[in-house]
Amino acid sequence: MQAATATETAPPAGTEGGLESFSPATGERVGSVPTLRPEQVQAVVDEVADVQPFWAALPLSDRARYMRRTAQVVIDNLDELATLMAREQGKPISECYTMELLPTIDALHWIAGAGPEILADEKISYPQIFFKQKKSHFAYDPLGVVGVIAPWNYPWSIPFGEVAIALMCGNGVVVKPASLTPLIGQRIQWAFERAGLPQGLVRAVHGGGGVGRALVESSAAKIFFTGSVDVGRGVGVACAERMKGSVLELGGKDPALLLADANLDTAIAGCAWGGFANAGQTCSGIERVYVVSEVADRFVEGIVASARRLRVGDPLAGETEIGPMVSREQFDLVRELVDDAVQSGAELRCGGPTEVPGLEGPFFAPAV
Numbered sequence: 001m002q003a004a005t006a007t008e009t010a011p012p013a014g015t016e017g018g019l020e021s022f023s024p025a026t027g028e029r030v031g032s033v034p035t036l037r038p039e040q041v042q043a044v045v046d047e048v049a050d051v052q053p054f055w056a057a058l059p060l061s062d063r064a065r066y067m068r069r070t071a072q073v074v075i076d077n078l079d080e081l082a083t084l085m086a087r088e089q090g091k092p093i094s095e096c097y098t099m100e101l102l103p104t105i106d107a108l109h110w111i112a113g114a115g116p117e118i119l120a121d122e123k124i125s126y127p128q129i130f131f132k133q134k135k136s137h138f139a140y141d142p143l144g145v146v147g148v149i150a151p152w153n154y155p156w157s158i159p160f161g162e163v164a165i166a167l168m169c170g171n172g173v174v175v176k177p178a179s180l181t182p183l184i185g186q187r188i189q190w191a192f193e194r195a196g197l198p199q200g201l202v203r204a205v206h207g208g209g210g211v212g213r214a215l216v217e218s219s220a221a222k223i224f225f226t227g228s229v230d231v232g233r234g235v236g237v238a239c240a241e242r243m244k245g246s247v248l249e250l251g252g253k254d255p256a257l258l259l260a261d262a263n264l265d266t267a268i269a270g271c272a273w274g275g276f277a278n279a280g281q282t283c284s285g286i287e288r289v290y291v292v293s294e295v296a297d298r299f300v301e302g303i304v305a306s307a308r309r310l311r312v313g314d315p316l317a318g319e320t321e322i323g324p325m326v327s328r329e330q331f332d333l334v335r336e337l338v339d340d341a342v343q344s345g346a347e348l349r350c351g352g353p354t355e356v357p358g359l360e361g362p363f364f365a366p367a368v
Helices: 038-056 060-076 078-089 093-119 157-168 182-194 209-216 229-241 264-280 293-309 328-343
Strands: 019-022 029-033 122-124 136-138 145-149 172-176 202-204 222-227 245-250 254-258 286-291 352-356 359-365
Touching: 019 182, 029 078, 029 182, 038 145, 038 172, 038 202, 038 209, 060 078, 060 093, 060 157, 060 182, 078 093, 078 182, 093 157, 093 264, 145 157, 145 209, 157 172, 157 182, 157 222, 172 182, 172 209, 182 202, 209 222, 209 229, 222 229, 229 245, 254 264, 264 286, 264 293, 286 293, 328 352, 328 359
Parallel strands: 145 172, 145 222, 172 202, 222 245, 254 286
Antiparallel strands: 019 029, 122 136, 352 359
């Protein structure tokens, strides 16, 4: 795989290669990235491990400086990154800014500001009299190479933050973007290299589940995984068997609780945002609401009206609030869940499959 150097301009949306990326809104080809076979992943980890000691030798203040430089790279390329994300993942471009890119800039500055203090050696005081002449410190040493397996629903902000934290701690990183969003995942490697970090310190590897599994089973010292509960359970077991750490951010079934003394307008707005942001494709999104009977009818009317007002459309249009589902498979899954709820006795007050003129993507209007 060819990596962009720190002196190169932003690469085109994709290069000829193995994994193609298509816009969920239009079906058009956005680009492609080279892929690896699972048996090639360990070699990438080894190559990152060769570069990592040079990075780890830098003072914390220097690593922090590179985090700030990376934030500036994101700022300088904000519009291009937002457009690519909207095209490839399908979320409205407004959410690409507010829920992906701007939080990343903020996180990089926080890491740069707080990192040196958090990672500084900590002096240890001994109560025992015969240790009073001894000096001891807790020291935080890098692990080496960290693996990051990214999701498709937040393909930038989730893995980018994990990569940045690992780098601030002196590690090298191998990131495996989701197969539905490889182009924006590749931009993570590009952004850090553009900021001047050593080439080869951050590497993106692309492929199917076998590539992710190979990363988990490699010599990478720790794995960050964001995805389904079933796959995450396997990642946790594999890491435990190899006596290495894992951080698992898995899917949920998240409720909201609405009490009688709540501000009803605020609750309706919050539940609409929590339930329908990113077309509802959020692991911590609100999927059901428990409402006390005194305000239940008013809440239902309010949330239905709010859902109906949300504008479904082209993710590149500034006025769009709901883009397409990320794939036809995801669309079919949501439709199956809604149909099952109705067949089980629920009343569908609004929402369902819908069409957007000029776009062939799988659009699903917010359903209550």
